[in-house]
Amino acid sequence: MTATLTPGTTRPATRRRAVPGWARAALWVAVAVVAVSYTSYATGLPELTASGTVQSAVRLGVPILLAGLGGLWAERAGVINIGLEGMMVLGTWGGAWAGYQWGPVAGLVAAAAFGAVGGLVHAVATVSFGVNHIVSGVAVNLLGLGVTQYLASLVFEPISQNPRESPPVPKFDTYSAYPFGEWLRSLESLQRVGISDAAGIIGGLVTGVSPLTMLAYLLVPVSYLVLWRSPFGLRLRSCGENPVAAASLGVPVQRYKYLAVIVSGALAGLGGAALILNPGQAGYLENQTNNRGYIGLAAMIFGNWRPGGLLGGAALFGYSDGLQLRSGETTVHALFYAATLVLLVVAAVQVYRRRWFGAGTAAVSAAVMYSVYWYTDELPEELTAYTPHLVTLVVLAAAAQHLRPPAAIGVPYRRGED
Known part of the structure; x- marks a missing residue:
């Protein structure tokens, strides 16, 4: 039996099948990798895709990723967590203290516990007493800094003779995918366009990986499964959407908010431990978090309060940080060329979707990026040191139009309110 159209009726519009979010993310990751790979070839800078650069990016991205996961748990429950920086600071001290005494595993547990204490303070202030979330978060940051300075002078100064640093702390061992890693290193040394770039990127991901790094990346799918694929996660997210x-419906909202913020603090504390217990890191140093808690919060916002997007943001910030630490002004300057290529792709996609304003904005941004690259030889050293922070500002500005935070985030809740 076939359907016919009578006069005056219109043919129903066919709906295009939406591309899954993970597929779109994978495509954009591929675009970014190809852009960096071509930039490496066009500028003669193999450091852009070298395995050592990728290793540094992974190591530096782990604290940002863990801090961002902490922010994700709290904010999905409706609690803004500006205090991630202070919770990370508490985690650095706790990880160094217990790690020095009993080894890296004890340091990891202590870092999570100290961070969770910071989360508990934030939860008491915001959930029980209704303190403004921003004010409470700033207070936690100041409290974390002051408490660790006092504890460091009390505990570490008699040992290290310096109140601002700890004695050397034992590290986690690292593991590599042998002999796969050796084969990738040999391909990278051939310096073949595309092949060597891919070998360098993959080799950096499977070489010199610590258990803490594995745990951090494992927590991304775990957080997704718990928050989006379990009844517990549904209830927790409902507290952030409409408490x-x-x-x-019988959900104990305050209990879920407390639990989410405490878990948030524990994850941020693990981010602080990554600055202590991963190989290549120093022991406890005053102010060593260097605003990574705020960058983790920015990565979470860039990822639209989703674990997969957060992972991409942490990778971007870790890569920019690792690049400027390993290679300096010249390679960071080459990122303007790569950014130009990515923006041109964005402009083409916007034209295809007939979004003319977005296409024009992307094209103008590409022209600006390329002008900076063409008319300068390298970035000033003073500016290069702030590459991660500048990338944070640019990425947040670019992503601001597509964000959808939890509906009741930051809204005070009292039991029995309508």
Whole structure:
């Protein structure tokens, strides 16, 4: 039996099948990798895709990733967590203290516990007493800094003779995919366009990996499964979307908020431990977090409060940080060329979708990026040191139009309110 159209009727519009979010993310990752690979070839800078650069990016991205995961748990429950920086600071001290005494595993547990204490303070202030979330977060940051300075002078100064640093702390061992890693290194040394770039990137991901790094990346799918594929996660996210409706269905909103913020602090504390217990890191140093808690928060916002997007943001910030530490001004300057290529692809996609304003904005941004690259030889050293922070500002500005935070984030909730 076939359907016919009578006069005056219109043919129903066919809906295009939406591309899954993970597929879109994978495509954009591929675009970025190809852009960096071509930039490496065009500028003669193999350091852009070298395995050592990728290793540094992974190592430096782990604290940002863990801090961002902490922010994700808290904010999905409706609690803004500006205090991630202070919780990371507490984690650095706890990890160094217990790691020095009993080894890296004990340091990891202590870092999570110290961070969780910071989360508990934030939860008491915001959930129980209704303190403004931003004010409470700033207070936690100041409290974390002050407490660790006092504890460091009390505990570490008699040993290291310096109140601002700890004695050497034992590290986790590292593991490599042997002999796969050796084969990738040989391909990288051939310096073949595309092949060597891919070998360098993959080799950096499977070489010199610590258990803490493995744990950090494992927590991304775990967080997704818990928050999006379990009844517990549904209830927790409902507290961030509509706590009154959640309470009317029997969800203990305050209990879930408490739990989410404490888990948030523990994850941020693990991010602090990554600055202590991963190979290549020093022991405890005053101010060693260097605003990574805020960058983790930016990575979470860039990822639109989703674990997969957060992972991409942490990788981007870790890569920019690792590049400027290993290679200096010249290679960071080459990122303007890579950014130009990515923006041209963005402009082409916007034209295809007939979004003319977005296409024009991307094209103008590409012209600006290429002008900076063409008319300068390298970035000033003073500016290069702030590459991760500048990337944070640019990425947040670019992503601001497509963000969808939890509906009730930052809204005070009292039991029994309508």
